[in-house]
Amino acid sequence: MFNLIVVLFCAFNSIVFAFVHSPSLNDVLFNGGYDFIDLTHSFDKSTIYWPTMKNFTFTEKFKEISEDGSWYAANNFAAGEHGGTHLDAPYHFNLNGIRVGAIPLDKLIVPLIVADISSKVNDDPNFVLQKHHLDNMLNNNFGKPFYIVFKFGWSKFFDDRDRYLGIQANGTFNFPGLSEEVAEWITSSYKNIVGIGVDTASVDPGSSIDFPVHKIASAAGLFNTENVKLDVTVPDYGCTALILPMKIASGTGAPLRLVAICPKQVPTRF
Amino acid sequence: MFNLIVVLFCAFNSIVFAFVHSPSLNDVLFNGGYDFIDLTHSFDKSTIYWPTMKNFTFTEKFKEISEDGSWYAANNFAAGEHGGTHLDAPYHFNLNGIRVGAIPLDKLIVPLIVADISSKVNDDPNFVLQKHHLDNMLNNNFGKPFYIVFKFGWSKFFDDRDRYLGIQANGTFNFPGLSEEVAEWITSSYKNIVGIGVDTASVDPGSSIDFPVHKIASAAGLFNTENVKLDVTVPDYGCTALILPMKIASGTGAPLRLVAICPKQVPTRF
Numbered sequence: 001m002f003n004l005i006v007v008l009f010c011a012f013n014s015i016v017f018a019f020v021h022s023p024s025l026n027d028v029l030f031n032g033g034y035d036f037i038d039l040t041h042s043f044d045k046s047t048i049y050w051p052t053m054k055n056f057t058f059t060e061k062f063k064e065i066s067e068d069g070s071w072y073a074a075n076n077f078a079a080g081e082h083g084g085t086h087l088d089a090p091y092h093f094n095l096n097g098i099r100v101g102a103i104p105l106d107k108l109i110v111p112l113i114v115a116d117i118s119s120k121v122n123d124d125p126n127f128v129l130q131k132h133h134l135d136n137m138l139n140n141n142f143g144k145p146f147y148i149v150f151k152f153g154w155s156k157f158f159d160d161r162d163r164y165l166g167i168q169a170n171g172t173f174n175f176p177g178l179s180e181e182v183a184e185w186i187t188s189s190y191k192n193i194v195g196i197g198v199d200t201a202s203v204d205p206g207s208s209i210d211f212p213v214h215k216i217a218s219a220a221g222l223f224n225t226e227n228v229k230l231d232v233t234v235p236d237y238g239c240t241a242l243i244l245p246m247k248i249a250s251g252t253g254a255p256l257r258l259v260a261i262c263p264k265q266v267p268t269r270f
Numbered sequence: 271m272f273n274l275i276v277v278l279f280c281a282f283n284s285i286v287f288a289f290v291h292s293p294s295l296n297d298v299l300f301n302g303g304y305d306f307i308d309l310t311h312s313f314d315k316s317t318i319y320w321p322t323m324k325n326f327t328f329t330e331k332f333k334e335i336s337e338d339g340s341w342y343a344a345n346n347f348a349a350g351e352h353g354g355t356h357l358d359a360p361y362h363f364n365l366n367g368i369r370v371g372a373i374p375l376d377k378l379i380v381p382l383i384v385a386d387i388s389s390k391v392n393d394d395p396n397f398v399l400q401k402h403h404l405d406n407m408l409n410n411n412f413g414k415p416f417y418i419v420f421k422f423g424w425s426k427f428f429d430d431r432d433r434y435l436g437i438q439a440n441g442t443f444n445f446p447g448l449s450e451e452v453a454e455w456i457t458s459s460y461k462n463i464v465g466i467g468v469d470t471a472s473v474d475p476g477s478s479i480d481f482p483v484h485k486i487a488s489a490a491g492l493f494n495t496e497n498v499k500l501d502v503t504v505p506d507y508g509c510t511a512l513i514l515p516m517k518i519a520s521g522t523g524a525p526l527r528l529v530a531i532c533p534k535q536v537p538t539r540f
Contacts, residue, residue: 025510025531026381028298030415036375042519043371053331054346058520061323061350070485071365073522076324078348080331085517095341101313105306105529109512111296145300215340240295242379244514244527247355249312250328252343257514257527259375261295 029261037239039149039258040085041158041229043077048161048201048227053080081253085227087195087245092252093211094218100251103223107194111146112241112260113138114234118153125166127152127176128205131185137236138190147241148186149197152176155231166206177205180212187220195243197225197258225256234260299531307509309419309528310355311428311499313347318431318471318497323350351523355497357465357515362522363481364488370521373493377464381416382511382530383408384504388423395436397422397446398475401455407506408460417495417511418456419467422446425501436476447475450482457490465513467495467528495526504530 028034041047047056056079063073081100082088090097115137121127129150138148154175157164166174177200186193196203196217203224204213217224225243239262245254298304311317317326326349333343352358360367385407391397399420408418424445427434436444447470456463466473466487473494474483487494495513509532515524 023293023298024508024533025295025298025304026508028293028295029379029510030381034295036379038375038517040517042517044519053344058518065365068480070363072363073361073365074323074350074352075520075522076348076350077518077521078346080344080346082344091343093340093342095335095343105308109299109306109529109531111300210338238294238296240299242512242514244512244529246516246525247308247310247312247527248328248347249314250345251347252345255516255525257517259379259514261379263294 033264035262035264037232037234037260037262039229039234039260040256041227043079043084043255046159047084048158048164049080049083050201053082054078055080056083079255081248081251081255082226085229085256085258086225086253087243087256088214088218088224088226088253089251090218090221090223092218093214097218097221099249100245100254101247101249103245107145107223108243108245110194110241110243111144112234112239113146113148114151114230114236114239115148116151116236118151121152121154121176123153125174125176125206129176129178129182131182134182138186145192145194147195147197147243148193149199149225149228149230150178151199151230154200155229158227158229158231165201173201173206175200175202175206177208178203178213180216183213183216187216187222193222195223195225197228199228199230200226202226225258228258233265235262235265238263303534305532305534307502307504307530307532309499309504309530310526311497313349313354313525316429316431317354318428318434319350319353320471323352324348325350326353349525351518351521351525352496355499355526355528356495356523357513357526358484358488358494358496358523359521360488360491360493362488363484367488367491369519370515370524371517371519373515377415377493378513378515380464380511380513381414382504382509383416383418384421384500384506384509385418386421386506388421391422391446393423395444395446395476399446399448399452401452404452408456415462415464417465417467417513418463419469419495419498419500420448421500422468422470424470425499428497428499428501435471443471443476445470445472445476447478448473448483450486453483453486457486457492463492465493465495467498469498469500470496472496495528498528503535505532505535508533
């Protein structure tokens with residue numbers, strides 16, 4: 001009888017211990033177990049913009065040593081909303097969609113899924129993502145809010161504008177993207193998806209002229225993120241995405257700071 | 271003897287239980303226990319800029335219904351680096367300081383401390399923060415990395431530019447800020463502070479002409495964040511700050527998306 005009491009008491013203690021020691025967010029985040037990974041290209045004069053948009057320009061306004069010997073520098077800048085690592089608000093392709101400033105934070109801080117199809121793309125600019133390419137990549141996320149980034153393996157070309165956009169002799173583009181079928185499937189099957197990302201200049205393939213993926217995503221209330229910087233290894237599952245655009249109230253889009261917080265990868269030893 | 275074994279076994283189990291059930295970041299963040307609080311003013315034509323900087327301007331580039339009936343809208347924009355809710359990089363006032371694009375993420379995702387001195391300010395634009403105003407606000411954070419925001423209670427004036435900046439007849443400004451003494455004390459005593467925030471247009475008081483707080487913070491390698499939107503209740507301790515500026519590579523500053531992730535406040539009942 002005494003033993004039973006001891007066992008029950010200890011079991012109770014186990015549960016209390018677990019509750020009392022339920023760690024805070026700061027405890028979890030800053031215990032050394034997570035990596036902060038920047039998925040954002042820098043903005044400078046070579047940042048790739050959609051050609052109908054204004055390139056990023058930078059005007060040095062002050063750059064001087066004051067009378068007391070101290071330094072002071074400040075700049076102005078200008079840009080289109082749709083260039084570099086940026087977000088498309090639903091309003092970009094949907095008159096009734098929300099604009100950048102209205103996207104709630106609970107859609108901008110969500111679990112991240114990376115669908116790495118770069119080995120299937122194999123640097124082919126004509127690759128168009130079909131449903132069968134995805135195998136079971138999304139199967140265990142049905143019903144949960146998430147943000148998905150498709151890794152085509154295209155970030156390595158970002159410093160070579162012609163290659164990245166696949167600029168043709170007639171000025172058209174050629175780079176990988178999603179098919180209309182995949183966009184329809186994702187938005188109809190995964191009601192809790194909040195946004196789609198790509199490591200290319202557009203969620204539609206470069207050769208698209210009517211942008212069905214943009215239209216389908218916007219109609220479903222999703223945001224897109226384009227020119228995601230994916231030249232680093234990011235786990236397919238288990239990371240958290242911070243998708244924080246410049247808060248341009250009426251923006252159809254905005255420059256984006258995109259960060260993945262991921263469990264540290266333990267180096268594999270053989 | 272058997273009892274001792276049972277007790278030791280149960281104690282061991284308690285520890286194993288706690289470890290095995292150590293929750294992931296996504297488990298902690300999305301369990302309903304945290305609020306995501308936006309501390310960012312929107313960017314539009316009325317956003318307050320430092321007067322030597324270009325105001326935020328917005329140019330509608332496309333706003334049209336296409337032949338197939340679909341909507342398309344996109345804009346260009348221009349702005350100074352130093353307006354609205356923004357970050358000052360150390361390089362702003364320190365020739366040897368780093369620029370926006372070089373600030374590492376482990377200084378941009380850190381525990382948040384809010385020093386609420388708004389009741390002492392009591393809407394007085396001549397208030398200058400002295401060390402004695404802070405009582406013991408910072409005492410239990412020595413040695414830990416953190417970002418501190420001083421709440422002067424000034425966000426409520428953000429929609430009234432004259433009142434917010436305290437514009438005088440001669441064009442000078444008058445609003446609360448930190449004293450040189452406080453800047454010296456913080457940067458010399460708290461080696462793990464990464465940045466300072468204020469809910470006014472400048473870390474220096476509006477009447478300052480030589481900006482000692484900017485200079486001291488920049489010299490110490492800290493960033494500043496200004497025009498923080500603090501018209502909401504944020505706990506003094508226990509929140510995590512996401513301090514994510516637009517990644518302007520050579521920026522002396524940049525528009526900032528600032529978010530606090532805070533344990534949900536349990537409503538007090540009497």
